[in-house]
Amino acid sequence: MIEISRHISFGQYVDNGSWLTRLDPRAKILCFALAVAAFTYISQFAALALCLFFCLFLQWLSRLPLRYVLQGMRMFISFLVVLYAFQVLFYTSSTQATSVIWHWGVLTISWEGLVHSTQVDLRVIFLYYLTSLLMLTTSLVDLADGAEALLRPLRRLGLPVHELVMVFVIALKFVPLLITEVERLSIAQATRGVRFGRGNPWQRIRALSGIIVPLFMSGLQRVEMLSTAMEARCYRAGYRGWRRSKLHALQWTGADSLALACCLLLCGLLVALNLVSPF
Template identity: 40%
Template structure:
């Protein structure tokens, strides 16, 4: 049952969005977020939304997958909307009991919902079209300059990719331990939350012990394959920015400039 969990949802494909350099895509996502937060009114939001729609179309990701990604944050969306609706001062529209809904409140709530939804969709588009390894690689090179101030960028990237590598292994192991404990009469399905949480202890303890043992063995295996940190390391895959990367970057910069100008005129 646990095997069905997938992390870092990645839909393999061969679209332009998939083939872009991961670094480009990370920068694009950042530009997109900045533009989204600078947008003020329908026109500027419309511009950002148009770019998102084109990007989704090009990526070939099913819009339904993007909408599904919104489910876990539905509560946050509603919560922010209600708060904005009730607590924005301005020209009152409706008034009941101690609450007043203002015209400005409706506006802010509406744009807030729009902003969160587009934010989630835009960032999901990045993880949907970029494999976890490419993403780690991209981050490692983008954050490269931080090495100068002694941020262990290579080590962090290595930790991240090893974590990704061991997720399925550890899930499989959890499954095995659960079956073993069930066979000895452990009960994970009944009781209140406290009892269920306590029932997890006999799973977590062996899981952690085995994870530590694995870490130990992996470290020796890595040393045996001449791992000695990031120094002098080469790569099988070299990230390369091509003309298309620069073109898309330019397009996104234009979008950001457009949004800034439009926001300036309050549009």
């Protein structure tokens, strides 16, 4: 519990000058959206295997140490393992044709349950990886600029696109900060004798409340301070006639078109493979 930040890399950005880092954020967001849609659609193992190759290829392109990325996913995967156990044990089939391996009271382990839960969790892992990689290779400002540029047409409908994007980006910025805060609170509570992960469920929930309540309070305080600091630096969202300038100009290059084309091709392949593959 105490060394959480070492096990979560979500929300961090590593500027290593890789091909993925240098891509236009609009291209990255479009590719990400396409991949998320395709990954969510597929369910066959053959298509999931192709997803794995795609993720490995992206990992190679990102030039990030695999160990760093995997370490960042450790905590999420541990959580997913617990979820997997529940999914398998409480799996109910809609077709009734379940081949039961083990049964005790309300708990059942069936082949269908194992296969279905494995497919769902593999998809979730791939989606988490894609999101982490987008964050690791794109700075918050680039992400905001890219999202704003892509959502610009919605401004005609009266949507405050810039403000919505900024809220989303700041929420992402708070992820590593809140992780550090959880770590700090865990240490503070542990030194007072609170033992996490021990005792009955009620005692465990009580121990966690010592983190969750102050975390919520400090989160609110931080948000208030940050909005004050932004206003003090002349950030005037919502003011008519205000226009921010940008240090980085978005530039769509051939590499971005190539990335988008490859991504489209892969998504098409995934969908086709999912339709024709027997397993």
